[in-house]
Amino acid sequence: MTIDAEHWLELYGDILFRYSFRYVKDKLTAEDLVSETLLAGLKAQSSFAGQSTEQTWLIGILNNKIMDHFRKSKREVSFDEAAIISDNIDEDFTESGQDSGSWKPNRRPAEWMVDTDDPVEIKEFWLYLNNCIESLDIRLSMVFVLRELEEIDSKNICNALSISHTNLRVMLYRARKQLRLCLEKNWIKAMPDDKE
Amino acid sequence: MKEYKAMKSLMKIMNYVMPDCKEVAELASFSMDETLPLKKRAGLKLHIMMCKFCRRNYKQLYLIRKLIGQKLRSDDVIEAEADIHLSEESRQRISRVLISNDIDQS
Numbered sequence: 001m002t003i004d005a006e007h008w009l010e011l012y013g014d015i016l017f018r019y020s021f022r023y024v025k026d027k028l029t030a031e032d033l034v035s036e037t038l039l040a041g042l043k044a045q046s047s048f049a050g051q052s053t054e055q056t057w058l059i060g061i062l063n064n065k066i067m068d069h070f071r072k073s074k075r076e077v078s079f080d081e082a083a084i085i086s087d088n089i090d091e092d093f094t095e096s097g098q099d100s101g102s103w104k105p106n107r108r109p110a111e112w113m114v115d116t117d118d119p120v121e122i123k124e125f126w127l128y129l130n131n132c133i134e135s136l137d138i139r140l141s142m143v144f145v146l147r148e149l150e151e152i153d154s155k156n157i158c159n160a161l162s163i164s165h166t167n168l169r170v171m172l173y174r175a176r177k178q179l180r181l182c183l184e185k186n187w188i189k190a191m192p193d194d195k196e
Numbered sequence: 197m198k199e200y201k202a203m204k205s206l207m208k209i210m211n212y213v214m215p216d217c218k219e220v221a222e223l224a225s226f227s228m229d230e231t232l233p234l235k236k237r238a239g240l241k242l243h244i245m246m247c248k249f250c251r252r253n254y255k256q257l258y259l260i261r262k263l264i265g266q267k268l269r270s271d272d273v274i275e276a277e278a279d280i281h282l283s284e285e286s287r288q289r290i291s292r293v294l295i296s297n298d299i300d301q302s
Contacts, residue, residue: 005294013290014281021280031286035293093218101216109252114259116266125263147229148264154229173225180256
């Protein structure tokens with residue numbers, strides 16, 4: 001039995017730990033959650049239906065552990081993606097009149113001057129990116145991290161987080177939109193040659 | 197006059213097929229995860245060609261992805277959360293937990 005878990009630790013230890021640490025922010029707690037995940041995985045092995053990869057199946061288990069951890073620590077977080085989805089007012093666009101569906105003047109994306117080869121700018125980007133991810137609702141942050149940082153495809157994320165494809169699209173849309181705006185307000189504005 | 201008429205009907209058709217900014221913003225995000233149907237793809241591209249703000253939005257979304265990807269595939273280690281991994285001690289600790297649990301059960 002442990003052979004599987006040892007194998008999982010070898011293969012998926014890093015991604016599980018990295019993901020866990022991002023949310024619990026403490027190495028030992030993150031490590032504990034990884035252990036718990038692998039143990040739970042062993043016990044639930046028969047329920048692994050092969051709909052997702054082993055990796056995303058384990059991430060799904062870990063995700064529940066992280067949520068439990070937050071519930072226990074009574075941190076105020078929203079877990080209900082239905083609440084995120086049902087709120088369908090898009091504050092970036094005008095809702096009525098001739099301009100219905102176009103950008104509100106104060107919401108229009110600004111021009112970004114980014115030198116993708118400048119290591120200093122890239123380093124800055126990561127700092128701001130991580131802060132911006134943290135400012136997201138936790139469910140939005142999870143879908144974004146899995147999709148863009150761990151590069152897991154939509155189907156597997158749906159399986160891991162038990163959400164529908166429709167909800168995932170909406171969540172990714174919202175996450176990206178909020179992140180883009182957050183980066184614009186903080187990272188881009190902080191650039192030295194912004195004034196020109 | 198002929199040209200003007202042709203232009204007018206062209207505009208009518210374009211308005212009909214062309215999604216508004218709100219839909220284009222959604223499509224931009226969807227396009228990052230799935231292949232859009234041809235009609236949606238065409239509407240997105242056409243709108244982006246003509247609308248500066250949507251073009252910026254679209255390019256910036258893909259830029260964010262590109263920058264993340266650059267980092268994930270680069271060897272130089274920046275102090276970012278993406279570099280966090282399990283230490284050897286952690287691995288051994290977890291391994292012991294797994295083994296002791298196995299003994300408990302048998």
